[in-house]
Amino acid sequence: MENTKLTLTQKVAIFWLKNIDSQLILFNQLKTLHQGFRLFLYAALIVFAIFFMKFVSSLVGGYFESAPMPEWWYFVGNIIFYSVITGAFLIVTLETVFNIDVFQILANMKEQKRLKKEQKLQKWRLRNMNIFVRIAIYISFYVFCIFVIQIGAFGLFVDVFSNAANTPETQKQISIFIQEYESFTRWFTFIYIILGLTLDYFVGKKRAQRTISKEVQNETL
Known part of the structure; x- marks a missing residue:
């Protein structure tokens, strides 16, 4: 599978499609339209998203005042508000991918994801993380x-x-x-360190086994 080299805006467009229009229904409809009309639709969608989110904010914003920890709810509301508007703006990046094989790119990405899952190469696995990243996770x-x-x-x-x-x-x-509290925290810290070292020992063994397996495969090839 060959990967098409994408620009930054094309990567953003592919990310938008993968997470919002993975079936390419909207993409295929937009592709058949004239560019000028597409730009009009983008602008209309962005304006609609802004007014819609402002309308929703006016409806639910008052409930934050009476909710526990209102600052937290306002923070979450702002994240949702700006995320939706940002998502609406990102639709413009689709203009950069109408002339490339998006379906094949998404298919390649899906296949790569399948292979990573099959070979347990996901980034969230501890054995695929750098030692300093693992230490940061343990400490956090x-x-x-x-x-x-x-x-x-x-x-x-x-x-x-x-x-x-x-x-x-x-x-x-x-x-x-x-x-008693200080004694408990000391024992907890001691046990946590032992468990952390034990876990990282087995993680290191898995990494070593994977490295040996790769070397064997390369020698075979």
């Missing part, structure tokens, strides 16, 4: 787990001690609670 997941533990411990602390009288016994119980 550890930080996330510690954050969850801290939130849970803080909630438990407030629930148990918020209404307790400030007595020596209460202070003793608080001290025990803090010691």
Whole structure:
């Protein structure tokens, strides 16, 4: 399978088609139209997308104020709003792929995806990642787990001690609670490191096996 060398705008157009019009229904309809009329349709779609999203925003925006964590909901709403509008603008890039074999390109991409899945070459697999990327993932997941533990411990602390009288016994119980929390986090960190090293050991073995397999195949060829 030969891959057609694509420009940046053509890659964007192919990405748009793969995710929005993978059956090429809209693409084939647009291809039969005069270029001037196509440009008019692009402009109409963009304007419609902007007004439609503004209309939807006016309908649901008021509910954000009464929702928990309204800033979060506004953030998510803005992502959706600008993503839809950006998607509408990207339809213009289709003009760059009307003269190439889009169907074959998408077929090649589908076949490459199948081969990657069959040979387990997906980028999300740990064994296909660089060691520094894996370390970053391990650390990020550890930080996330510690954050969850801290939130849970803080909630438990407030629930148990918020209404307790400030007595020596209460202070003793608080001290025990803090010691238990610190002990738990230390043990969690120790176990996490052991599991992480064990996991990465097997990941390294898989990478080594794959490298040997490739070398054998190259020698055979």
